[in-house]
Amino acid sequence: MSSKRIPLSCENCRQRKIRCITSTYQAPCDTCLRRGYASSCRFRRQDSYGAQSSAPERPAMGNVSALEGLLRQNIAVTTALLGQRNETRLPSPDSSPASSLHYPVEHAVTPEPVRQSGHLVATPSNHVRFVPSNDLGDSSLIDAMHESTPDCPTGFPFFEQPGPSAVSDELLDLLPPLPQLEELKSAYFIVFSPLFHVLHDPTFHARYEDFRQNPKSVSLSFLALLFVILSLSVTALDDDNPLLMHLGRDPSPGANIRSLSAKYRAAAMRCLVADNFMFRHNLCTVQSLVLLIYAINHAQGPAWSLLGTTLHIAVAIGCAVEPSRLNVGRIEAEERRRCWAALQMLYTIQNTCLGNLMPFRIDSHVDLPADIEDEELSFEQLPNDDPSAPPTKMTYLLYKFRLYNLAFDICQLSSPADPAKMSALDARLAQEQQSHFVRFAARPFDELESYHQAHYYILANYINHLTLLLHRPSLPAASVSGPRAQSPEQCEHAATTILSNFEKLSSDQLFRSYRWYVDGLGSFYAFFSITTLLVLHGNGQLNAQSKSLIMNLVLRCVGLLVGNASRSAVCSKAAAILEPVIRHLDPVALGSSHTQNQIQTRDMSPVSEAAVLSAFPELGGLFFDVPCEQWLTPAGFPWIAS
Structure with missing residues (x-):
């Protein structure tokens, strides 16, 4: 019986029915090298020859030779991959030729970073995983993953539910x-x-x-x-x-x-x-x-x-x-x-x-979402780049994205802060505030959807909260002519704006669905604003002409915190700290009732300004000693002063 004819082409080219270009009939062939299939290239005649020529008493030698060949192929492919990637990286000073260090800075060109690409591999149950790939990747490996993707691994030690995964x-x-x-x-x-x-x-x-x-x-x-x-x-x-x-x-x-x-x-x-x-x-x-x-x-x-x-x-x-x-x-x-x-x-x-436990930002090359309504996505409509265009449902998230990065930068400031860095952050906050105003004032404010109106107040509160955090360290050192002379005035304006918005969101029936915000972050920002104004009052830094109006605003907002204490843990904790201070300032205002109506028209009693911080030193400790990052959310705030 005649032996079976061994194919001349490699297995990859045979399966794809393309011409196999090779002169040695050794893997990898030129075709697989060019198409990126080098690691999986195999010749059946080579395997057959290796099997026949191996000595029976030394069966392992053929396997060793095959492994060595495979290792050489993989090294070649990996070297090519690394070479391709290194072409797009800037050389480090240690590894750069000396001559390259003499070029002027303005002539240096930063290449466009390489964006990752790949494939989404889906299972029969519609679960997905991402498999990265590149131009030199082994495409047959991706094909194999598509063909044999396990739907459920076994032996996972936790969070594994036995039985079929279905709605019960x-x-x-x-x-x-x-x-x-x-x-x-x-x-x-x-x-x-x-x-x-x-x-x-x-x-x-x-x-x-x-x-x-x-x-x-x-x-x-x-x-x-x-x-x-x-x-x-x-x-x-x-x-x-x-x-x-x-x-x-x-x-x-x-x-x-x-x-x-x-x-x-x-x-x-x-x-x-x-x-x-x-x-x-x-x-x-x-x-x-x-x-x-x-x-x-x-x-x-x-x-x-x-x-x-x-x-x-x-x-x-x-x-x-x-x-x-x-x-x-x-x-x-x-x-x-x-x-x-x-x-x-x-x-x-x-x-x-958390104090930057992981002191880096997530870096990727994913574009931000389009500032466009959901319904317009189906019509392939492009987003409107006009800065005065009416807001969309995506607008708030995109603004908050930038503000969170600003909060990160403010919390990274050293103490005492560099005046130049403070001025730069001040300018960024002002720019954000102006962009919000232009966007939300594109039409009469009352004509906006109620959620857009609420978003404007919430964004304004957050920007002013960041302003307080930025200027808080400067209050003790502020002088009439120093570089931080404007800090008390900026803090006063930011704090009163927050409290005015807090009153608006609390009392207007249009925003009754945002009670969760008022009871949570809104009350926390109000607590910080009230504390700021009390410190300014104790330091004699409040504007003399508006002092009475400001302290009445403080009284009304403390009344709101006290009134909401039964349904909000934040209000309860804030009221427990502020109420004794307010009683010290005006013993009559909160004496018999904690309702807003009884305190909104009262003037402050003529109590010494300095007595505020001397009688309640823990208030100043909370304001100045608590780290900046702990003033961002109520969950991380140390409510019991040390």
Whole structure:
């Protein structure tokens, strides 16, 4: 019987039915080298010859030779890859030729950084992972990953849910009845979606319709997303909303809101664990986690470890890669950019609040989301670059993205701060404030959507809060003619603006859905502003002509904090610190009642200004000694003065 004919072409070229160019019939052939398949090039005749020529008593020698050949091929490919990458890097001073150091600086050209690219590999269950690639990568390896992607690894030591990953009756039973579910969902898209615009609203609504038709047809990650939405939306309910009575069991509205929000956050986490999210994830997983961290932050809970996990899951599914280099459509590309921008924001502010435990910014080459409405994405419309164009639902997130980076830079200032750096940061804050005013004043303010009006006040409060943080260290050293002479005046203006906005958001029925902000960050910023004004009052640095008006504003806002103490932990802690000081200034104002009406028209008693800080030295300690980053959020603030 004749032996079987051995092919002349390599296996790669045979499978692709292309011409195999080689003169030695040794791997790799010229065709595979040119096309990037060098590491997988094999000749069957070479394998057959090696098998026949090997001595029976030394079977290992053929394997060793094959491994050596494979190692040489891989070294060649790796060297080529590194050479290609090094061409785009600037040489370091130590490795650069001496002659290159003599060129003028203005002649040095910084090359465009190489943007990562790759492929998204999907499993049958629609989970995704990102596989990086480049021009010299082995394309057959990518093909193999597409062909044999494991849907569920085994032996993962934690966060693994046994059994099939599907929506269960037990999880569905945690949802409220459909009418209440619809109302809570609507509240989210009225209040929170424009504020933290991570989702593409039409895409979510389409998936929600599928859920309504068949609740078990949706993925566990979508169900987790729905629970997170519920956890946020309950915080926007009024105290007298019947939903709180129907869904909650606690006697007070504030307790009901806290318990329901915690319940839905826990349900979201159960869905993610059931989906084995630690090793199986997709874009909906990241959206759920990003919004879950956002919800935990609003509840003043710890989210640092979950934030790190989410950041790496986002990297694993390719969110750190510019979506235009992936095989995704425009809507998914924007969803990916939104998730990545939101994660950068959360990471920056959380890391800053913790004193920069990881002292670096997340660096990637992902474009920021387009400042465009969701409906316009479907029509391939380009964003409007006009700085005076009306705001969109994305506008607030993009402004907050820049402000969080400003907060990072302010907290990085050394003490005492360099006047030049302070002036530069002052200019950046003023520029941001002006851009907000131009954008939101493009039309009459009352004609804007209520959420745009709320966003303007919230952004103004944050900018003024950063102004207080920037100038706070300068108050003791401020003199009439020194470089920091304007700091007391700037602090006075910033603090009174925050308190005026705090009153507006607290009392105007248009903003009743933002009570969660007033009770949380809004009250914390008001607490810092009141403390600032009391310190200025104690130092004799308040404007004499407006002192009476300012201190009456302080009294009214302290009354708001005291009145909200029963439903807000932030208000309760702030009131406990401020109320004794206010009683010392004006014993009658808060003597019998803590309502705003009784204190809004009273003048200050003629108490010595210096007595404020001498009688309450811990107030000055809180103001001057607490690090800047701990004044950013109430969760990181040391409420008990040392």
